[in-house]
Amino acid sequence: MPGFERHVFICHNTRPEGAPRVSCTADGKSELHVVLQQQVKAAGLGRTVRINKSGCLDQCEHGPMMVVYPEAVWYGGVRPEDAAEIVQEHLVGGRPVERLRVAEGCLNAEKCPHRG
Amino acid sequence: MPGFERHVFICHNTRPEGAPRVSCTADGKSELHVVLQQQVKAAGLGRTVRINKSGCLDQCEHGPMMVVYPEAVWYGGVRPEDAAEIVQEHLVGGRPVERLRVAEGCLNAEKCPHRG
Secondary structure, three states: OOOOOEEEEEEOOOOOOOOOOOOOOOOOOOHHHHHHHHHHHHOOOOOOEEEEEEOOOOOHHHOOOEEEEOOOEEEOOOOHHHHHHHHHHHHHOOOOOHHHEOOHHHOOOOOOOOOO | OOOOOEEEEEEOOOOOOOOOOOOOOOOOOOHHHHHHHHHHHHOOOOOOEEEEEEOOOOOHHHOOOEEEEOOOEEEOOOOHHHHHHHHHHHHHOOOOOHHHEOOHHHOOOOOOOOOO
16 A cells, blocks of 8 residues: 555544534544554554544444544544554554444434434 | 545645745645535436545645545545546546556555655
8 A cells, every 4th residue: 555554534623512413522633543543653664554534424423533544443432442443453554443443324314323 | 334435625724934844835825625526416416425624634744635535535636626536536536546546555655755
């Protein structure tokens, strides 16, 4: 893969008060992003893995959301304290963190147990 | 691929005046993004291809930048008037638009003919 070995996109979207769908960040800032960047660098992956800010990934009900390409692994409900496991297991070890993955039936689903 | 068949990330980054690296947008708005979204929808790909806003993709000297996953095709110097060709050739037809691709030797290169 040219470019990066892995490219991680973290939703930073913040919706207005009262919006019908929820937000992945309260104020456009993501502690998860900051911690992931630090830990990727500390793991020696600073040149091969990019942690990227993104706009809305359209899976709001499962957020805070992130997706890892090229393998298209979607993680939902991710907290800063999950960063170490994501880095060591997935980004270093190549094994996605199953407990954080969004179920396939929930991705892009108009209805799912979380979306109603 | 669960999620989307293709996931397109378009850099919306704007740097402050006088920054050493250039910006992909002048004001955080991207006409390319708007046009791509419209044309993807018109082509009937609205549910399978997502056009996403991203932060800096770290290939600033080749911007305006976008990347298409899962195939990791990087386009540089992309203009709104390139959108139709990207949609028809790549997103509908599966054939990357070679004239817009960033050369592999330029991706993540500390020095390249464009970066100096």
